[in-house]
Amino acid sequence: MNALPSPSQTGGLTLWEEMRAHGVSRRDFLKFCTTMGAMLGLEHSGVAAIVAALETKRRLPIVWLHGQECTCCSESFLRSSHPIVADILLDKVSLDYSETLQAAAGHQAEECKAKTMRENPGNYLLMIEGSVPLGAEGAYCCIGGRSMLDIVQEAAAGAKAVIAWGNCASAGCVQAARPNPTQATPVHKVIAGKPVINVQGCPPIAEVMAGVIVHLLAFERIPQLDALGRPKAFYSRRVHDTCYRRPYYDAGLFVETFDDENARRGYCLYKMGCKGPTTYNSCGVMRWNNGVSYPIQSGHPCIGCSEAGFWDASPFYGRLASFPGFGIEMTADKIGLAVGAAAVAGAAAHAVMTNIRKHDEIGPHLGEKPGESTTPSSEPSQD
């Protein structure tokens, strides 16, 4: 079910393959090419190009739709550095419909989409950026006088597979935050019977988007997905688990306010509201814009943009009360309190002791006295 057959295995035959399947000989095929060349007024040398083109595997056709969105996904896609977008567009796929990039507009653009769907049934990829509003009978998002719902359902019916780009298409994103005035709905809830790949994030990382496309083309199958339809290659690790500031968390060293001494040392942003512990994404591994940085590296807590409903998990600067799944760590406050009280209480668990040791190891390098807590004792614990 996950196999994604190559064009030559399905309806998308090259013209030569198709003619051969219909009993046309190689000799007749070349004759056809010569006639075509003559009709187009080409020199004899031009005929070879026609032969090559008709024999060559066709690039995978793509229809890219925009619903309720801000185009950040398209913009992120344009930032891809491997492969670069020009190579994707000229050599790897045929982006037949894209409101952001295509030269034709209006009915000429719509005809491009119709033609691709007509000529490649079951053999084009559908990519969707944006959510689908169900309110007002579809009037909250219309293209060419048709509702987004209508357009998505029609395009999905003949698609080989569907990629839902970003948080909008995967989970509704900001417009689906309470009270969701337009009934913004993710793609997987309005289509049935098609594999949907949710490439999460607001937007997704450029190289993740390109990576998903390359996966489909190179391995001719849909990548392994998690329970939320996200490719495991990019969404199986928490930002917290892959964060280069993680040792500071484990050691109980936290930024207390933006631009304080601890911020200037790059300590953990957990107390500033970081959602890294509950967010699955590749930011810590791949970083952004070809590995330049990611939000935490640049001093801002993760806001959790690759998770469904993250907008309603705000305020962003409010600390996560607790989060599941930690065997060896305690919550930040417990670490902080334990660090401060360890000598008195003498009851620290082994795990906490480990963290205290880390704190002591890291602290002196950063100008702290061993055992000194960075957590103000006056601050009440809310956990």
Added chain:
Amino acid sequence: MSTRVVVDPITRIEGHLRIEAEVKDGRVVDAWSAGTMVRGIETILKGRDPRDAWAFAERVCGVCTTVHALASVRSVEDALHITVPPNAELIRNLMFCALYMQDHVVHFYHLHALDWVDLVSALKADPEETSRIAQSISAWPKSSPGYFRDLQTRLTKFVETGQLGIFANAYWGHPAYKLPPAVNLIGVAHYLEALEWQKEIVKIHTIFGGKNPHPNYLVGGVPCAINIDEANALNAERLAYVGRLLEDGQRFIEQVYLPDLLATAPHYLDWTEIGGGVSNYLSYGDLPTNGYADIGRFKFPRGVILDRDLSRIHPVDPHDPDGVREEVGHSWYRYQGGDEKGLHPWDGETEFNYTGPKPPYEHLTVEGKYSWLKTPRWKGHPMEVGPLARMLVGYAAGNAEIKDAVTEALAALKAPASVLFSTLGRTAARGIETRLVARWALEFYQQLLANIRNGETRTFTKERWDPSTWPATARGVGATEAPRGALAHWLVIKDQRIENYQLVVATTWNASPRDSKGQRSPYEAALIGTPVHDPQQPLEILRTIHSFDPCLACAVHLFDARGQPLSAVETGPVGAVSGR
């Protein structure tokens, strides 16, 4: 006998725009501009923590990413009387400049160029001649005959596959294309180069804001800390990276974008008489050089020009209740006190009221309501906003840098200033200001280095971060200049929560429907008189509309029906907040 031409979707823009135009004797005689998508982000913002608003608002647009975040943090800072440290202002300026450089180049090559550059004609160009022309207009190194020959071979192979992708079914061969094949080939070469270049300049956002699109902002400053002796902060390596990106960016703008603009324009001088539009121009101004409070020292001056009268600048204040007002007479909203009267955004009151045809539809009922955009007016006047407005206001204000840059470009084109009031003028103004911004960015960069050298490293003030220090009610305006024009957010805070939040956005000014007096907004006005050679091939309509650089997701958002307060969200001092 006139023909109704419908162009929907308008492609190579951000968002969902529909144009209906009445064409008679080869010219547009009337036009209607409609935004056909709405999300309701202002309603969603109600009841939330004002310090979070920038992140929601930033998602209004991913193309001019950052501008809504900037307007949002400024609105909160205005309401709470927060002054950000000088380095934060400089870093915001650098992010602003990086956006302009990326966004304007992408607009020119990827959203607008194919209105002027014929891809198919480029296949017929002589690479030797192309190289000669390229080398005559610029020192850009990628200009050898072999470079253009290889590109042409690649393009030819691409076309021969029969799968034209984004270039399929377009207007190639249309008589309105005037460039010689060699110039077309240069245009296509730089289309591809710009695609690769634009992903570099935005790394400035990644360094300061962690990612692009949608880098992080912060009320009270910027989130990145400076520490030149630390690996985990802005240090010499990070700053050197920014410096190199700015220099590379300026080189591309000086050696590729500007020469291409000046090589293209002379072939299209008839477009200096088309697409003039409303003749009033508004700029809030931006790029503070002495703190945001010192409006007189913005790099882009603030002001209004009426009736193309460059001898007089009218002052603009977004706080003025009689200045900016929005109407909904032709928009799918309902005002409690009747749809006729405009409302100042602080009193903004809106409710969805879709009265259009049920989709699928052929035509909108343009006599009534026909767009999800409201209609903003300044003292009752329709205003054009954007690069042309900024350059005109700067020129009229006597700003030396802007005046010199405009004069230099006009001299290169051997044309008077009056040519600016047009489709081509708009496109030229965008190039002129990109050049200025690239230069200013390097000034800001040097100032940032000087500050750090002098021991000034603050990037944030925590003075009013804690909501317990806020007054019970407060209201503010955050204004900026998006690449597409004047942008402001109006905010009302009550009991530490957002009571009301309204945006009046660049494309709303430009793309809105008519007002209650029947006055057309800039798109509709600019289309009047635009030639249409073949109503089936609306290339000329695209030229004029694209000259504004439409951004519809920005323009459509307005909805403040009675949203439920988000009572489960607790705002309080950091450290005393439980996340939910």
